[in-house]
Amino acid sequence: MKTRSLIWTALGILLLVVPIIRPDQYLMTIIIYVFVYAILAETWDLLAGYTGLISFGHAAFFGVGAYTSALLSIDFGISPWLGLVLGGGTAALFGLVVGYPTLRLRGPYFAIATLAFAEAARISISSMSDVTGGPQGLFGYKTFEFVPYTLENYYYMGMALSVVATVILYKVVNSKFGLTLQSIRDDLPLAEMQGINTTRYRLAAFMISGFFAGMAGVFFAVFSLSITPDLLGLSVTAAVISMAMIGGRRTIWGSLFGAFLVEIVTEGLRRTGADVSLMLQGAIIALVILVLPRGISTLGRYISQPG
Amino acid sequence: MAQGLISSVFLGIEYAMIGLGLTLIFGVMRVVNLAHADFYTVGGYLTLYFAYFLGPMFGLVLSIFFAFLAGIVIDRVGIQALRKREDLQTNSMVLTLGVSLIIAGSLFFVFGSDYRQVPGVFSGTTSVIGFTFSVQELFALVISAALIVGLMALLKFTTLGLAIRATSADSTNARALGINVNHVYTISFGVGVAFAAAAGGLFGPILYVFPQGGVTYLQKAFIVTIMGGMGSILGALIAAFVLAAAETFAQLYVGGFSYEFVGIIAVLLILLVRPRGFLGEIDAE
Numbered sequence: 262m263k264t265r266s267l268i269w270t271a272l273g274i275l276l277l278v279v280p281i282i283r284p285d286q287y288l289m290t291i292i293i294y295v296f297v298y299a300i301l302a303e304t305w306d307l308l309a310g311y312t313g314l315i316s317f318g319h320a321a322f323f324g325v326g327a328y329t330s331a332l333l334s335i336d337f338g339i340s341p342w343l344g345l346v347l348g349g350g351t352a353a354l355f356g357l358v359v360g361y362p363t364l365r366l367r368g369p370y371f372a373i374a375t376l377a378f379a380e381a382a383r384i385s386i387s388s389m390s391d392v393t394g395g396p397q398g399l400f401g402y403k404t405f406e407f408v409p410y411t412l413e414n415y416y417y418m419g420m421a422l423s424v425v426a427t428v429i430l431y432k433v434v435n436s437k438f439g440l441t442l443q444s445i446r447d448d449l450p451l452a453e454m455q456g457i458n459t460t461r462y463r464l465a466a467f468m469i470s471g472f473f474a475g476m477a478g479v480f481f482a483v484f485s486l487s488i489t490p491d492l493l494g495l496s497v498t499a500a501v502i503s504m505a506m507i508g509g510r511r512t513i514w515g516s517l518f519g520a521f522l523v524e525i526v527t528e529g530l531r532r533t534g535a536d537v538s539l540m541l542q543g544a545i546i547a548l549v550i551l552v553l554p555r556g557i558s559t560l561g562r563y564i565s566q567p568g
Numbered sequence: 569m570a571q572g573l574i575s576s577v578f579l580g581i582e583y584a585m586i587g588l589g590l591t592l593i594f595g596v597m598r599v600v601n602l603a604h605a606d607f608y609t610v611g612g613y614l615t616l617y618f619a620y621f622l623g624p625m626f627g628l629v630l631s632i633f634f635a636f637l638a639g640i641v642i643d644r645v646g647i648q649a650l651r652k653r654e655d656l657q658t659n660s661m662v663l664t665l666g667v668s669l670i671i672a673g674s675l676f677f678v679f680g681s682d683y684r685q686v687p688g689v690f691s692g693t694t695s696v697i698g699f700t701f702s703v704q705e706l707f708a709l710v711i712s713a714a715l716i717v718g719l720m721a722l723l724k725f726t727t728l729g730l731a732i733r734a735t736s737a738d739s740t741n742a743r744a745l746g747i748n749v750n751h752v753y754t755i756s757f758g759v760g761v762a763f764a765a766a767a768g769g770l771f772g773p774i775l776y777v778f779p780q781g782g783v784t785y786l787q788k789a790f791i792v793t794i795m796g797g798m799g800s801i802l803g804a805l806i807a808a809f810v811l812a813a814a815e816t817f818a819q820l821y822v823g824g825f826s827y828e829f830v831g832i833i834a835v836l837l838i839l840l841v842r843p844r845g846f847l848g849e850i851d852a853e
Contacts, residue, residue, distance in 0.1 A: 315658040317665075362840045368657040369600045373790060374839045380787060381832045388828075495783060499665055506662065537677060543669025550662045551649055 276420060280413045287528075289412045293484060295517075295524045296419035300426045300477040301497075302505040302516035304470040309502075310510035311434050312466040313446030317372045318359070318379030319474065319501050324493035326352040326475025327482035328386060328393060334402035341405050345479045352475020353468040355382070360467035364460055376495070383493035398489030405483055415484050422480055423517070426473045431513045433469060442466055496539075503542045506549045509556025518557065572820050573813075574699060580812035581712045585767035586785050587792025587804045588716065589760035595799030596736045596756040599647055599660040603668035604789055605782035607635050607761040611768025612686045612777035613675055619687045628689065628769040635765030639758035642667060647757065648750060668782070675779035686772030708770035715766060719759070720801060732756060736799065764789075791831035794838055 279292065301323060308314045329351040330344030339347070363374040386393045393399065408414045433439050445452045445459045452459050482488045491497070500523065508519025523545060527538035549556060590604045614631030615624065622630065646667070650659045688704035696706075723729040734742040735752040743749045764785075768777060791811055796803030811831050818827040 366839060369661065370839060372658060372661055377832055377835050384828050499669055502662065502665065537673060539669045539676060540673030543666045543673055546666030547663055550659055551646060
C-alpha cells in the first residue's frame with residue numbers, strides 16, 4: 262500500500278512538471294489526448310469491468326457530449342464551462358435512452374444493440390447537415406473563458422479533469438453502490454432475489470459512465486477546435502477498448518496506464534512515418550484477450566507469484 | 569421501378585454473400601465475428617494483388633482460398649483458446665475487433681488509403697431484356713448464386729453438413745455422438761470468411777475497395793444476420809434481399825441519408841421486440 266501511494270505521488274509530480282520542462286508541443290498534445298482517452302477508458306471499464314455490460318457504442322457518449330456543447334455554443338452562445346455539465350448531462354440522458362431498452366439483452370445481443378445505437382446516432386448527426394454541419398463537422402465555437410488557449414493551460418485542465426474523473430470513479434466502484442454493481446455482474450438472478458433493483462443500478466452505472474465520457478467529449482471538442490461525426494465511430498470505441506483492456510479491466514486506474522501506453526506507442530510510430538497505429542491497437546487487443554486477459558495491471562502479480 | 573428491382577437483386581446477392589458467412593459463424597460457433605467485413609476488403613485486395621501475376625480469374629480463386637486459410641488460422645490460434653474460458657461471446661467480439669484492426673491496418677500499410685478498383689474477370693457491357701449490365705456484374709451474380717446454392721446443398725446433403733447442423737443444434741450432444749466439434753468450428757469459420765472474401769473479389773471490380781471499407785459491410789452483415797434470426801441461413805438469405813430492396817427504394821423515393829437508417833432501425837426494433845429475429849430456425853442461445 263505504501264509503495265503504491267509513493268508511485269502515484271511520483272507520477273503526479275512528474276505529470277505536473279512536464280509543461281515546465283517545456284517539451285515539444287507534439288508531446289504535450291499527445292499527453293492531453295491521453296488524459297481524454299483515460300476518462301473514456303475508465304468509463305468503459307465502469308460498464309464492462311464492474312457492471313458486466315460490454316458496450317461497443319462507447320464513442321457515442323463522447324460524440325454526444327462534444328456535439329451538445331459545440332451546438333449550444335454556436336446556436337445560443339452558451340459557455341463551454343456550462344457545456345461541460347450540459348454535454349455530460351446529455352450524454353447521461355443518452356445512456357438512459359440506450360440503456361433502458363438494451364439492458365434486457367444478453368451478451369452479444371447487448372453489444373450489437375449498443376453498436377447499432379451508436380451508429381444510428383452517428384448517421385443522424387452526419388445527415389442533419391443544417392444543424393450539425395454534416396460530415397464536415399463543426400468548428401468556430403467558443404473556447405473556455407478565463408483560460409487563454411495555450412497548450413500549458415489545456416494540459417493542466419485536462420489533467421485536472423482526468424484526476425477528478427478517476428478519483429470519483431474509483432470511489433464509485435469501491436462504494437456500496439459499486440459493490441452492488443459487481444454482485445449484479447457476478448450473478449444477476451441472485452442479486453434480484455436479494456431484492457436489488459438490478460435495472461435501476463445498471464441504468465445508474467450507464468448514466469455515470471455517460472456523464473464523464475460526455476464531459477471528456479466537451480473538453481476534447483474545445484481543445485481540438487473542430488469535431489466531425491467520426492467521433493462517434495467504431496474506431497474511437499476500438500481505441501478505448503484497447504486502452505481499457507491493456508490497462509486491465511476492473512481496475513479503473515489501469516485505464517490511465519493503458520491510455521498512456523497505446524497513445525504514446527501509436528503516436529510515436531506514426532511520427533517515424535509508418536502509420537501502424539491501427540495494426541498495433543489491433544495486435545494489443547488480440548494479444549491481451551488471449552494472453553493477459555486481465556491486463557498489465559496484474560502483471561506484477563504474475564511476476565511475484567508465478568502460476 | 570424495374571430498375572429499382574434489378575438494383576435490389578444485385579445489392580441483395582452481395583449482402584447475402586457477406587451476411588451468410590456471418591450467420592454461419594454465429595449459428596455454429598456462437599461467435600460474433602467483428603472482423604467479418606474486413607475479409608470482404610481482403611478478398612478485394614488479394615484479388616487485385618494476385619491478378620498482377622496470374623490474371624483476375626486465378627486471382628479471385630486464390631484470394632478466396634487464402635481467406636479460407638486465414639480463417640482456419642484465426643480459429644485455431646485465437647478463438648479455440650477463448651473457448652476454454654467463460655464468456656466466449658463477448659471475448660470473441662473483443663478478439664475479432666483486434667483482428668479487424670490488424671487487417672485494416674495491414675492493408676493500409678501495404679496498399680495505402682486510396683480507393684482501388686479490383687480488376688474484373690470480364691469487362692464490357694451486355695444487354696438483357698432491354699436493360700444494360702456490365703458483364704462482371706452478371707458474372708458476380710451468377711457465381712454468388714452458385715456459391716450460395718452450393719453452401720445450402722453442402723449443409724443439407726453431405727455428412728459434413730450434417731455434422732455442422734448437429735453442432736449448431738447442440739454441440740455437447742454432437743461431441744458425444746463422435747463429431748469432432750472443433751473441426752466443425754474451424755471449417756465453419758474458414759467457409760464463413762471465405763464467402764465474405766469471395767464477395768470482395770466478385771463485387772470489388774464494381775464498387776472499389778479501401779482499407780477501412782469493411783465497416784459499411786459489417787453493418788449490413790449484422791443487419792442481415794439479426795433480421796434472419798441469428799443463425800438461420802435461409803432467414804439471412806431472405807433478409808439480405810429485403811434489406812437491399814428497402815434501401816434501394818428508400819434511396820429512390822425518399823433520398824438523402826434515409827436509406828442508411830432503414831436497416832439500423834429495423835435491427836433495433838427486432839433486437840428490442842424479438843431478439844431472435846423472425847425466422848429463428850436454429851436456436852441462438
